Amino acid sequence: MDSSDIEKIVVNALQLTNQSRSDNTQIPISESTVLFGKDGHLDSMALVALLMDIEDALAEESIDVSLSDEKAMSSSRSPFKNLTSMTQYISDVIAEQS
Amino acid sequence: MSVAYLKEKMRQAGNADAVAIGSHCISYQELTEKLDQWQSFLANSTLPAGAVVSVKGDYSADAIALFLALANYNAIIIPLSNDSATQFDEFTNIGQVEYEFAQHDNQYILTPTQVTADHQIYQEIRQRGTPGLVLFSSGSTGKSKAIVHDLAALLTKFTVPRNTMRTVLFLQFDHIGGINTLLYTLANGGMAIIPENRRPITVCKAIEMHKGEVLPTSPTFLNLLLLSGAAEESDISSLKLVTYGTEPMPASTLEAMSARFPNIRMLQTYGLSEVGILRSKSRDSNSLWVKVGGEDYQTKIVDGKLCIKSKSAMLGYLNAPSPFDSDGYMNTGDQVEQDGEWIRILGRESEIINVGGEKVYPAEVESAILQLDGVEDVVVVGIRHPITGMTVSADVKITTQESLSEFKVRLRKHCSGVLPGFKIPTKIRLIDDYTHNARFKRMRRKA
Known part of the structure; x- marks a missing residue:
């Protein structure tokens, strides 16, 4: 699975998140959108839900990974900041865990 | 209360129906005769008083009579219903079962196991010269615990005469709720209705057939009852009271029940295998607020958790430390909200x-x-x-x-x-x- 496939999965998961949200809390889906952190669109609960949804989508592609390891939390640069860092983090986790 | 007292009450009920299993009804007279037979069987057996005896199987006239005869014989009884069939070996082991009553060709046969039950709590019961009862916790949040009761103390509360009711016996006698309903029914000349299984449609048909008045059950069952539409296919207009316990009631299920069955009173019960079933009063049918207690119980709330002291509390666990504090209160682990004398059960602390x-x-x-x-x-x-x-x-x-x-x-x-x-x-x-x-x-x- 390459980066563009992973990015697609993240985008799909974000679209799923948007479907459950009201019109005024939609997350703009673009490279520059801050997802989590200062001025981010997701609070910690929403981030957890997004990660769970991404895990479910990866599981459908027969990739069983956990995106909730301690390392990501303590990493100096948050892997959950935006679409690019999130995609990179997920490919790293897949490479590591599979 | 002794079994003799209960037997006298049963004799007085004469030809009235005591137990209905499926469509088959057993009268008080038949049940008392069976009890006589089991009493003379035990009197002529080599079973020592104070023996730990398991009774395998679900309710039948025989099983109920045998249970009462064993209680009268001061045995320590471990009822094992098919609800826990997968755990029979585990329970037999923990309970140090010395003799087994199991059914062969519809006959209960007594078999020794060659085990000696020497647990300290068993010794205490033998010294008291009273019958014992061992129940197992459901283990919904962990390992099953073996709960030992002095059965004579449990029986005592049924000496106060109460209403004669036709009640669905939803739980078997390896559950405190099942024992409670059965003894209440027999002590008050009521009828215990035992459905062949616990599917909503079977339970509703049993209520229809035997004009059931009381249904003690769980919120989960009520939810399935509403969804299944089983009540539309049966006439359950005889039902006056639904009691629910064993787990927190979802507000949505209670609302739906009250809307669907406005003539049925909804009553929350509160009980634990360790302390028995408390008398309870719901603020109203739509309310999750409840007052629990009764003459034999004292309650207090410590750190938001309900603690209960009961005259008929268990003696202890066979396989866990005593949960009672120095004043005899047991912390139920249930978090509650309090409003004066009313409480609302939020859920188990561990959950x-x-x-x-x-x-x-x-x-x-x-x-x-x-x-x-x-x-x-x-x-x-x-x-x-x-x-x-x-x-x-x-x-x-x-x-x-x-x-x-x-x-x-x-x-x-x-x-x-x-x-x-x-x-x-x-x-x-x-x-x-x-x-x-x-x-x-x-x-x-x-x-």
């Missing part, structure tokens, strides 16, 4: 999900999810997560053809309208099987 420091009670989330169309069953648990400490996970059984993604959107949209963000499930799974055990209690045991 609270701590999401980033905020408390979530599974029952509240389950209640919200049950409001969705097409949701047949749901169980909510907490799972560890490094971001929020714990997070809310929901396993849901649905009747619709939705994909997981479609259902997630519908669930989260609905929940965000009725629950704060931290209570909304992050992990959602669709499941094929029901989440409850054989007694219709939701199992939250973590895999």
Whole structure:
């Protein structure tokens, strides 16, 4: 699975998140959108839900990974900041865990 | 109360129906005759008084008579109903069963096991010269505990005459609720209605056939009753009272019951295998606020948790330390809200999900999810997560053809309208099987 496939999965998961949200809390889906952190669109609960949804989508592609390891939390640069860092983090986790 | 007292009450009831199993009714007279037979069997047997005896099988005239005869014989009884068939060996072991009564060709046969039961609590019962009863906790949140009661103390509370009722016996006699209903019924000349299984339609048909008046059950069963439409296919207009306990009632299920059956009074009961069933009063049929107690019970609330002292409390666990404090109170582990003399049960302390420091009670989330169309069953648990400490996970059984993604959107949209963000499930799974055990209690045991 390459980066563009992973990015697609993240985008799909974000679209799923948007479907459950009201019109005024939609997350703009673009490279520059801050997802989590200062001025981010997701609070910690929403981030957890997004990660769970991404895990479910990866599981459908027969990739069983956990995106909730301690390392990501303590990493100096948050892997959950935006679409690019999130995609990179997920490919790293897949490479590591599979 | 001794068994002799109960037997006298049963004799007075004469030809009235005592027990209905399926369509077959057994009169008090037949039951008393069977009791006579078992008493003389035991009197002529080599069974020592104080022996630990298991009785395997579900309710039958024989099983009930044998149970009462063993109680009269001062045996220590371990009832093993088929609800826990997969745990028979485990329970037999923990309970140090010395003799087994099991059915062969519809006959109960007594077999020694060559085990000697020397547990200190058993010795205490033998010294008292009273019958004993061993029940096992459901283990919904962990390992089953063996709970030892002085059966004579349990029987005492049935000496106060109460209403004669036709009551559905929903639980077997290896459950405190089942024992309570059975003894109440026999002591008051009522009729115990035993459905052939616990499917909503079977239970409703049994109520229709025997004009059942009282249904003691669990919230999970009531939810299935509403969804199944079984009440539309049967005439259950004889039903006056539904009592529910064993797990927190989802507000949504209670509302739906009251709306669907406005003439049925809804009463919450509160009981634990360790302390017995408390008398209780719901503020009204629509209310989750309840007053518990009764003449034999004292309650106090410590750190938000309900503590109970009971005259008929168990003597102790066979396989766990005593849960009683120095004043004899047992901490139930149930978190409650208090409003004067009324309390509302929020859930078990051990089941609270701590999401980033905020408390979530599974029952509240389950209640919200049950409001969705097409949701047949749901169980909510907490799972560890490094971001929020714990997070809310929901396993849901649905009747619709939705994909997981479609259902997630519908669930989260609905929940965000009725629950704060931290209570909304992050992990959602669709499941094929029901989440409850054989007694219709939701199992939250973590895999």
